[in-house]
Amino acid sequence: MNFFARAHRKNAGNQPIIIVSGLPRSGTSMMMRMLAEGGLSIVTDEIRRPDDDNPNGYFELEVVRQLKEGNVTWLKDANGKVVKVISSLLEYLPPEHQYKIIFMERDSRETLASQKKMLDHRGETYRMSDEEMEQQFLRHLAAIKPWLVRQPNMEVLYVKYNVLLAEPGPSCAQIAEFLNFPLDQARMLAVPDKQLYRNRSMQEN
Amino acid sequence: MKTLILGFDSFDPAVFEEMAGRSQLPNLEKFNQQGGYSKLEVCSPPQTEVSWTSIATGADPGGHGIFDFVHRDPATYVPYVSILPTRRSAVGEQFVPPYTAVTLFEAAADMGYPATALWWPAMFPARPALPVNTLPGLGTPDIRGKLGVGTLLTSDDVVLKKTTVVKLSAAGRDRFTALLPGPQTKGREGPQTINLPLSLDVIDQRLARLTIGSQQLDLKLGEWSDIVELRFKGGLLLNVHAITRFIATCLDGAIRVYVLPLQIHPLHSPWHYASSGSFSKKIWKDVGPYLTLGWPQDTTGLEDGCINDDQFLGLCQSIFDQRIRILYYLMDDFDEGVLASIFDDLDRVQHMFFHARMDIVQEWYQRLDRFVGDIRTRVDGWTGKYRLLILSDHGFSDFRKKVHLNRWLRDNGYLHLQNGGTDLSGVDWSQTRAYAVGLNSIYLNVAGREGQGIVSADQVEPLLAEIKTKLLDWKDGSQASIMQKIRLKHETYSGPYTRFGPDLVVGYAPGYRASSETGLGKIPATVLETNTDHWGADHCMDSEVVPGVIFANRDLRDFGGISFRDIPFLAIGKHLDQSNVKPPSQMVGEGQKDLEERLKGLGYL
Numbered sequence: 001m002n003f004f005a006r007a008h009r010k011n012a013g014n015q016p017i018i019i020v021s022g023l024p025r026s027g028t029s030m031m032m033r034m035l036a037e038g039g040l041s042i043v044t045d046e047i048r049r050p051d052d053d054n055p056n057g058y059f060e061l062e063v064v065r066q067l068k069e070g071n072v073t074w075l076k077d078a079n080g081k082v083v084k085v086i087s088s089l090l091e092y093l094p095p096e097h098q099y100k101i102i103f104m105e106r107d108s109r110e111t112l113a114s115q116k117k118m119l120d121h122r123g124e125t126y127r128m129s130d131e132e133m134e135q136q137f138l139r140h141l142a143a144i145k146p147w148l149v150r151q152p153n154m155e156v157l158y159v160k161y162n163v164l165l166a167e168p169g170p171s172c173a174q175i176a177e178f179l180n181f182p183l184d185q186a187r188m189l190a191v192p193d194k195q196l197y198r199n200r201s202m203q204e205n
Numbered sequence: 206m207k208t209l210i211l212g213f214d215s216f217d218p219a220v221f222e223e224m225a226g227r228s229q230l231p232n233l234e235k236f237n238q239q240g241g242y243s244k245l246e247v248c249s250p251p252q253t254e255v256s257w258t259s260i261a262t263g264a265d266p267g268g269h270g271i272f273d274f275v276h277r278d279p280a281t282y283v284p285y286v287s288i289l290p291t292r293r294s295a296v297g298e299q300f301v302p303p304y305t306a307v308t309l310f311e312a313a314a315d316m317g318y319p320a321t322a323l324w325w326p327a328m329f330p331a332r333p334a335l336p337v338n339t340l341p342g343l344g345t346p347d348i349r350g351k352l353g354v355g356t357l358l359t360s361d362d363v364v365l366k367k368t369t370v371v372k373l374s375a376a377g378r379d380r381f382t383a384l385l386p387g388p389q390t391k392g393r394e395g396p397q398t399i400n401l402p403l404s405l406d407v408i409d410q411r412l413a414r415l416t417i418g419s420q421q422l423d424l425k426l427g428e429w430s431d432i433v434e435l436r437f438k439g440g441l442l443l444n445v446h447a448i449t450r451f452i453a454t455c456l457d458g459a460i461r462v463y464v465l466p467l468q469i470h471p472l473h474s475p476w477h478y479a480s481s482g483s484f485s486k487k488i489w490k491d492v493g494p495y496l497t498l499g500w501p502q503d504t505t506g507l508e509d510g511c512i513n514d515d516q517f518l519g520l521c522q523s524i525f526d527q528r529i530r531i532l533y534y535l536m537d538d539f540d541e542g543v544l545a546s547i548f549d550d551l552d553r554v555q556h557m558f559f560h561a562r563m564d565i566v567q568e569w570y571q572r573l574d575r576f577v578g579d580i581r582t583r584v585d586g587w588t589g590k591y592r593l594l595i596l597s598d599h600g601f602s603d604f605r606k607k608v609h610l611n612r613w614l615r616d617n618g619y620l621h622l623q624n625g626g627t628d629l630s631g632v633d634w635s636q637t638r639a640y641a642v643g644l645n646s647i648y649l650n651v652a653g654r655e656g657q658g659i660v661s662a663d664q665v666e667p668l669l670a671e672i673k674t675k676l677l678d679w680k681d682g683s684q685a686s687i688m689q690k691i692r693l694k695h696e697t698y699s700g701p702y703t704r705f706g707p708d709l710v711v712g713y714a715p716g717y718r719a720s721s722e723t724g725l726g727k728i729p730a731t732v733l734e735t736n737t738d739h740w741g742a743d744h745c746m747d748s749e750v751v752p753g754v755i756f757a758n759r760d761l762r763d764f765g766g767i768s769f770r771d772i773p774f775l776a777i778g779k780h781l782d783q784s785n786v787k788p789p790s791q792m793v794g795e796g797q798k799d800l801e802e803r804l805k806g807l808g809y810l
Contacts, residue, residue: 065809086804088789088800088801088810090789091789115803115807118807132799146765147787150764150786152778156763
C-alpha cells in the first residue's frame with residue numbers, strides 16, 4: 001500500500017462506504033479483488049471459500065444477507081471500506097450512511113449461463129426457463145437504476161464487465177476518479193483474467 | 206451547492222424535437238447529445254400556477270392545495286382566483302399566500318444556502334419570514350388588487366370585451382384630456398376610484414406628447430414608452446404609486462393611446478410585493494425598472510385589438526430582455542445556493558400565435574436557444590460542481606373548440622337551472638348533482654360539503670363513475686374524442702389538501718379546452734363553440750397531452766422518466782416528496798419471488 005493510500009485510510013471515518021454490487025455472477029468478486037489490490041480495505045469474513053466458480057474467492061460478508069431483516073450495525077465500521085452487496089439488497093442499506101456504489105453490468109445471457117453452472121455445482125434445481133429468468137432480471141435492473149439515481153446518499157458508477165476484461169486501464173482510472181482514492185492501478189490491472197473468462201464462457205455456452 | 210434553474214414556461218417537447226432535428230436549436234440540442242434531455246411528466250391539471258407550484262414543492266396539488274386557476278367556495282359556490290386569496294383581518298382585506306407547502310427554495314435556505322426565485326408563479330404576496338429572495342410571477346396583482354386589464358384612451362366611441370375604455374375629450378386643436386382611472390379607496394359612499402388627469406397633444410401623425418402628473422412623455426407612433434412611474438393622490442396623506450407603459454397606436458383621425466395595466470411600484474408597494482423589500486428595490490435601482498404584474502405580456506390588449514401583433518411581440522421582447530439583465534446581474538454575485546428565474550414570454554406568444562403563425566413561435570424557441578448558449582458560456586467559467594436545470598411546466602397544443610362544460614352537465618341532467626339562469630348563481634341546487642368551476646374541474650354537489658348539497662356519500666362513487674364514462678364517450682361531430690382522460694381525485698392526488706380538490710380532474714384531448722365561461726361557472730347556450738379568438742392555443746388539456754421538458758448538465762437517462770416530483774432532488778439533492786421513489790422490490794411485483802428463489806439457490810440470500 002502506498003503512502004497516499006495510508007494517509008487516505010486515516011480519514012476513513014468521514015468516507016462513504018464503498019459498495020460493489022450487481023447481479024450474482026456479473027463480475028462483483030473480480031471487482032472486489034481489484035479494489036483490494038488497489039489498496040482499499042475489504043470487509044469480508046471469508047466464510048464463503050474459493051471454489052470452482054470463484055477460484056480467487058468471493059470477498060463476501062455473511063451478515064450482508066441479513067440486510068433485509070435490518071441487521072445493519074456492522075455498517076458503522078465500514079466507512080472508507082469495500083463491501084459486496086448484491087443488487088437486490090441495495091434498497092435495504094440504511095439511509096444515514098453515504099455510499100459509493102460500483103455496479104457491475106454484464107451481458108444478461110452470460111450472467112444467466114454462469115449462474116446455471118453455479119447452481120449445478122451447488123446441486124440446486126431451477127424451474128424457470130432462461131428466457132423467463134432473463135426477463136425477471138431485466139425487470140429488476142430496469143427498476144433499480146431509477147431508484148438508485150434518486151437516492152441522495154448514493155453515487156453510482158456502472159462498470160461493464162466485458163469492457164473491463166477487454167481493456168481494464170480506462171475502467172481502473174475511472175474507478176479511481178469515482179472513489180477519489182489513489183488506487184494502485186498497476187496492481188488492479190493484473191486482476192482481470194481473460195483466460196479464465198474465455199475458458200468459462202466456452203464451458204458455459 | 207450551486208444550482209441555476211431556468212424556467213421556460215410552456216416550452217414544448219414536440220416543437221423542440223422537431224426543430225432540434227433540423228439543427229435549429231443547437232445549444233439545447235447539446236444537452237440531448239449528452240443524455241441531459243427528457244420530457245417532463247407534469248402534474249394534473251397542467252396549468253401554469255399549479256404546475257410551477259408542483260415543481261417547486263415536488264408535490265401534486267393534494268400536497269400544496271392549488272388545484273386550478275379558479276376554485277370555488279363550497280358553501281356559496283362563488284368562484285375565486287386560487288392564486289390570489291384574501292383574508293379579512295383587523296386592517297381590512299389582506300392578500301395571503303396561496304399555499305404554505307415547503308418549496309425547494311425554502312429547503313435550500315434551511316440547509317444554509319441563499320435561495321432566489323424570480324418571477325415564479327404563486328409567490329405573491331411575499332413571505333417576509335422566509336429567507337428566500339423573490340420577485341413574484343403569475344398571480345401578482347395590479348395596483349387595484351386584480352389580475353389586471355389595460356386602459357384604452359380613445360377619441361372614438363368603442364366598447365371592448367375586457368379592456369377599460371376612457372374617452373378622450375377634445376380640449377382645443379389637437380389637444381385632448383382624460384382621467385386615467387387608478388386604484389380604488391374605500392369612501393363613505395362605497396369604493397372610490399382615484400383618477401389621474403392627463404392631457405395629450407398630437408404633434409403630428411407620428412408623435413404625441415402626453416402630460417400626466419408632472420411628467421411629459423413623447424409618444425412615437427407604435428413605440429412603447431419606457432416604464433412610467435405614476436402617483437395617484439387619494440387625499441392629503443394617501444399616495445398610491447404605480448407603474449405602467451404607454452403606446453400611441455393611432456394619431457391620424459381617431460386618436461388611440463393604450464395604457465398597460467397599472468402595476469405595483471416595487472419601491473412603494475401597498476402589499477408585501479417581494480422578499481425582501483430591499484432585494485426588489487436594489488434590483489430596481491441597480492438594473493433598472495421592471496414590470497411587476499403577474500401577466501405583464503398584455504394578451505388582453507392584443508385580443509381586444511388595442512395593440513397589434515408587432516407591438517405585443519415588442520412588449521414580450523422587452524420583458525424578456527429585462528429579465529435576462531436581472532438574472533445576469535444576480536449571476537455576477539452567485540457563488541452558492543439556488544438561483545431560479547422563470548421566462549414566460551414563450552407561453553404568451555404561443556397562446557396567441559401557435560395556431561396560425563408557427564414562424565413567430567419558432568423564432569422564440571430560437572431566441573431561448575441563443576439565451577441558453579449565452580448562459581452556457583457564462584457557467585462554463587464557474588469552478589467546482591454546479592447544477593444547471595432548464596425546464597418547462599407543460600407543453601402546448603391547439604385550442605380549436607371551446608367546451609362549455611356546465612352546458613354539457615345540464616344537457617346530461619346533472620345540472621339544473623332556474624328560469625333564466627346563465628351561471629352558478631342561477632342554478633337550482635336542489636336538483637343539481639354536479640357543476641364545473643375552473644378550467645379542469647368538476648365538483649359534485651355533495652351533501653354536507655356544498656352549501657346546498659344533495660349527493661349523499663353512498664351516491665358519490667357511482668355518480669363519479671357515470672359522469673366519467675359519459676365524458677370519455679363524448680365525441681365531437683367529427684367523431685374526435687373531446688376528453689383524453691378523466692381522473693378521480695383520490696387516484697390523482699395525495700397529501701393533506703386532497704379533500705379540497707375537484708372530484709373529477711377533466712383532461713381534454715388535443716384541440717379542446719374548457720371555455721373561459723366554464724372557468725367562471727357560466728352556462729352558455731351551446732356545448733361546443735369553435736374558437737375564433739386570437740388566443741388559439743393552450744395547455745389546459747390533459748397532462749399527458751402537454752408534457753414539459755427538462756434539460757440538465759447531468760445524464761438523465763437512468764431516471765427512466767422524470768416527473769415534477771424529481772425537481773427538488775435534481776435541484777438541491779433532497780426529495781420533498783418521496784412518493785415516486787418506490788423500492789425496486791415493489792416495482793418488480795410478482796417476479797420478485799422468482800428472483801429471491803434464484804438468489805437463495807446461488808447462496809446470496
